[in-house]
Amino acid sequence: MFFLRTSPDWETVTYWALDLETSGLDPKRHVILSAGMVPVRGGVVRWGERWESLVRPADGVTVPEDGLRAHHILPGELEHAPMLGAVLPEIDRRAREGALLVHFGQLDLGFLRAAYAAHGLTWPKPRVVDTVELLQKLHHRRHQLTPHPTPPRTALPEAREDFGLPPYANHHALTDALATAELFLALRARLQARRLADLC
Amino acid sequence: MEPAEFLRHQPPFDQLGPAAFRAVEEALEVVYLARGEFALRRGGPRAEHLYVVRKGTVRLERDGAAVQVLEEGDAFAFPSLIGRTSPHVDVVAAEDVLAYRIPAAVFEQLMEAPAFREFFLLDLTDRLRRSAALQAPPLGLDLGRSARALVTRDPVGIALGATAGEAARVMRERGVSSVLVAGPPDGILTDRDLRSRVLAEGRGPETPVADVMSSPVATLEGGASLFDVLMLMLDRRVHHVPLTEHGRIVGVLTDTDLLRAQVQSPIALLKRVASGDPGDLGDYAESLTQIVDSLFSAGLEAARIGRVVSRLNDTLAAALLRNAERELGAPPAPYAWIVFGSEGRMEQTLLTDQDNALVHAGTTPEHQRWFEGLAERVVRGLIAARFPECPGGFMATKWCQPLPGWQATFRGWIGTPDPQALLDASSFFDWRVVHGALDLAPLEDVARGASRESTFLAHLARTALGFTPPLGAFRQIKLDHGGVELKRGGLAPIVALARLFALEAGVSERGTLDRLAAASAAGVLSAEGAATLSEAFRFLMRLRLRDQLQALRAGREPQAVASFEGFSSLERSQLKDVFLAIREVQESVRLRHATDRLG
Structure with missing residues (x-):
């Protein structure tokens, strides 16, 4: 139980909730369109410290318009947005502060790692807390009490609904990051997690 | 809706200009309270944030009893922030709650905006208007009563020749937020004036009071109503209103005094x-x-x-x-x-x-x-x-x-x-x-010796059985002039049963609920029986008091028979269950004490 004693109190850790909007699911073929981050500090979401940015696709890359619309982005908006090379340091600075908080992070982290590699940056390997994993953790715990619990709904809007959280607009990077942060707080309370090690 | 968008539509935040609202958004925090978690504790540390409920319900409690239930869009913690006092209620999440909050410092800045500040006071006027619109005003919250009654201390005065520094010291020593300045011309100096007219202007403590006080002073006659005071505060945008009697100031009322008077204390x-x-x-x-x-x-x-x-x-x-x-x-x-x-x-x-x-x-x-x-x-x-x-x-x-x-x-x-x-x-x-x-x-x-007197207990049991719940042969409620006698048919039998059980158990509790609990602990009454009768007692007490207050509000004398019309269908069926439960306990008492064999 050595690690339990050394793992910090969950409240003392800063969690940067992160969400990326991308043009598709494959980091090799698709690009990051926008990023949103908001921190949980002292167990509280600090909305005032939120950060978001659109990402201008590299020259020669075109994104279909209806793909953009699904992410609440107007085609013209991207023209004046910073390029990925300028956006990555913003993400990097935050990711190094504590833990990264994601909802179904495989996708976002895949894109991020690919972007880091493409820009010759070193991935900082932050601790990652994934709300989908926490949902599963809670499910397993219930499994011990009831023989056949219904599996949790893991899509972000449905999971939030199941925890009595208000509906937000989907597929908007910053709003999804906030939605993830709030879901995290609800899950943390339900799991009665006290230390970072209980969460990742 | 994201936080800022939500708040923008909530009074009083909808009254804020773009700059003030940006300050809210930049300081906004989102908190999650699991059911049963306390946001504030009565008598505990002062609130450090203003909270607005985003989702879920929050209960204000005193000694574990709900005083008020807050829902989406409702604010809490402001009395503690405004009064700079310990919270006077426990604030506890009744279900899982998502809430937005802003720090006290930002809240205080916002309170400088009259529209924002008045929201909390307007809450009061609203209630008054609503009650004035009714034919018979509710008995509570009487803003028609004399303002004089709220004055709790003599006014604190200072000479016209004094300095701002001296005034500040007097205010600190006497624990007041304003001093009256004896002229002519007469004036008033408040902590707000010291902040905005002295400190914020870069002036020092040697500033003459005469330069920064407000004059003339808006006063009211001592006979004025709380409503008059409230309207003067709102119309003139002042937070301190001196009251006069025979031309002499007898005290100063503050908006905090008014807030505190919201509930008849x-x-x-x-x-x-x-x-x-x-x-x-x-x-x-x-x-x-x-x-x-x-x-x-x-x-x-x-x-x-x-x-x-x-x-x-x-x-x-x-x-x-x-x-x-x-x-x-x-x-x-x-x-x-x-x-x-x-x-x-x-x-x-x-x-x-x-x-x-x-x-x-x-x-x-x-x-x-x-x-x-x-x-x-x-x-x-x-x-x-x-x-x-x-x-x-x-x-x-x-x-x-x-x-x-x-x-x-x-x-x-x-x-x-x-x-x-x-x-x-x-x-x-x-x-x-x-x-x-x-x-x-x-x-x-x-009295304790009574527990050994079986004849006495049997007689006492019979008096407890003398009150019969109004139930018909088919377990339906028997109406009496279209109503039910809640006391004779329900409360009196429970009270008498609890007394019997307590004397039987030799316990010294007096209250009916206490007696039922003590009798159950002593083994005279089953835990289930005690719980059922306690629940029934609470229910009947509430129903009866509500009926009595309704009568009083309408200017009528409360009657023994409560009108069945006034009960919801749920209450009617609960009432039947309660009567049946009482009858059941009475039956077991009848058997145990063999009251039929009494002469």
Whole structure:
């Protein structure tokens, strides 16, 4: 139980909730369109410290318009947005502060790692807390009490609904990051997690 | 809707300009409270944030009883922020809650904006307007009452020649947020003026008060109503209103005073009664009714309201006794003023009648006459406070005797029970000492001995069975003039059963709920039976008090029969369950005490 004693109190850790909007699911073929981050500090979401940015696709890359619309982005908006090379340091600075908080992070982290590699940056390997994993953790715990619990709904809007959280607009990077942060707080309370090690 | 968008549509945030709103958004935090978690604790640290409920419900509680329930869009913690005091209620998540909050410093900046600040005060005016629109205004929240009543301290003054630094020191020493400046011209200087006209302007403590005070001063006559004060504050955008009497300022009312007066304060009445001279108590019953009404409207449980009312009644009786002693001289022997019946059980919610008696340690006929004189004065004082006389004559004027006499009386009731006399006297077993130094342990011992007297208990059981729930042959509720007698049919049987169980168990609890719990702990009553009867008692108390208050609000005398029309369909079916439960317990008592075999 050595690690339990050394793992910090969950409240003392800063969690940067992160969400990326991308043009598709494959980091090799698709690009990051926008990023949103908001921190949980002292167990509280600090909305005032939120950060978001659109990402201008590299020259020669075109994104279909209806793909953009699904992410609440107007085609013209991207023209004046910073390029990925300028956006990555913003993400990097935050990711190094504590833990990264994601909802179904495989996708976002895949894109991020690919972007880091493409820009010759070193991935900082932050601790990652994934709300989908926490949902599963809670499910397993219930499994011990009831023989056949219904599996949790893991899509972000449905999971939030199941925890009595208000509906937000989907597929908007910053709003999804906030939605993830709030879901995290609800899950943390339900799991009665006290230390970072209980969460990742 | 994301946080900023949500708040932008919530009053008073919808009143903020773009810059102020940006300050809110930049300081905004999102918190999650799991069900049962406390956001603030009564008497605990001051609030550090203003909260707005985004999702879920939050309960304001006092001693575990809900005072108010807040829902989406409702703000909390502002009384603590505004008054800079400990929270006066517990704030607890009734279900999982998502809330937005802003730090106190930002809240204070926002309060500089009149539109924002007035939101909290307007809440008050709204209520008044609504009540004025009704034909018969609700009894609570009386902004029509005199503003003078809210003034608790003499005004603090300072000379015109003083400096801002001197004024600040006076304010700190006296713990006030304003000083009056004696002119001419007369003026007023507030902590707000010191901040915005002195500090913010880069001036020093040597600044003459005359340069930064407000003059002329907006004042009101002492006879003005709280509503007048409120309107002046809103119209003139001031937070301090001096009140005058015969051209002299007698005190300063602040907006914080008004906020505090939102709920009729039992504490205020308590203070007035405790220090008061009895000649001034003509409105006691009315004030008490208003307090009961506002406590009930605020969601306080009827059983708890009974405790508040008893505290107030006790204080009144004690004040009357002290005054009488002052007039008659020191008592010739120790005595105890006792109350019984619903007052003894602390279950009187509205002033129904006085049940009191006097026990003394006097030994001579002169002593007896002295105590009768004492009782005479106190009972007269209670009547002057609109405390109705007991129709059965159970008052200290008639029931005044030495302790050994009382022991004999109780032994008589227990040893040779006369059914009719016992019916009248059983409420004496609810006695409770209100005032006086005489130790009544010997009387308690006599009552405790009742647990061994099976004949007495059987008779007591029969009186408890004498109150029958109004149920027909097919378990339906029997209506009486379109209504139900909640007291005779429900409350009285539970009270009598609880008394029987307590005496049987030899426990000294007096309140019905306490008695049921103690009897269950002593094994006289099953835990399930105690829980059912307690629940039934709470339910009936609430229903009855609600019916009584409705009658009073409509300007009618409360009736024994509560109209069935006034109950929801759920309440009707609950009422039937309650009556059935009472009948069931009564049946088991009938068997256990074999009351059928009594002569």
